[in-house]
Amino acid sequence: MxxxxxxxxxxxxxxxxxxxxxxxxxxxxxxxxxxxxxxxxxxxxxxxxxxxxxxxxxxxxxxxxxxxxxxxxxxxxxxxxxxxxxxxNKEPIIEYLNSNIVLLKWMIAEGYGDRRTLERRIQGMEKWLANPELLEADARH
The missing domain is CATH 3.40.1060.10 (Aconitase, Domain 2)
Structure with missing residues (x-):
């Protein structure tokens, strides 16, 4: 399609x-x-x-x-x-994600929302942070 x-x-x-x-x-x-x-x-x-x-x-x-x-x-x-x-650039994105991870961990500690959902979000962010890669126009993978 x-x-x-x-x-x-x-x-x-x-x-x-x-x-x-x-x-x-x-x-x-x-x-x-x-x-x-x-x-x-x-x-x-x-x-x-x-x-x-x-x-x-x-x-x-x-x-x-x-x-x-x-x-x-x-x-x-x-x-x-x-x-x-x-x-x-990667740097502002890395800074933003690290800040969000801290916030999400605080939310978990405070009992906010569904713990598993927040943990999955953290894991996704940490996975990207372990190998930060940005999208590139017309990239071939």
Whole structure:
């Protein structure tokens, strides 16, 4: 059965995030540059929106914290995008998973939820942490 995937739009940030620049600034930079390139219009008549119904693929911010990456990708809905991905380095993901493991172990100790379910989640995270591997575009396995 064929899988119909929406087209994607590559959003590539260059350089380092400068002091004083917020995540919200990055969110607003995406439509700003699309407007400058004529790919997005503000006027309703003859509306252009390169992002509408497409997947945003964000690159160039590999060291964002996972929570920041979530906030940035979540904002893709403001562009009427179908979804969004962001390419991160392993380090912020490792940091996030280690933090989550601590939280889940605390939840188990406090009797929260189903212990077996939480333990399975921990095991899955620890398995990935033992051999961290990120997805790669067009990878062959």
């Amino acid at each position: 064929p899988l119909d995937m929406p087209e994607s739009v590559l959003v590539r940030f260059k350089g380092k995030m400068q002091p004083g620049i917020t995540l919200r600034d990055l969110v607003h930079a995406i439509p700003l540059y699309a407007i400058k390139q004529g790919l997005l219009t503000v006027e309703k008549k003859g509306k252009k929106n390169i992002f509408s119904g497409r997947i945003l693929e964000i690159e160039g911010l590999p060291d964002l914290k996972v929570e920041q990456a979530f906030e940035l990708t979540d904002a893709s809905a403001e562009r009427s995008a179908a979804g969004c991905t962001i390419k991160l």
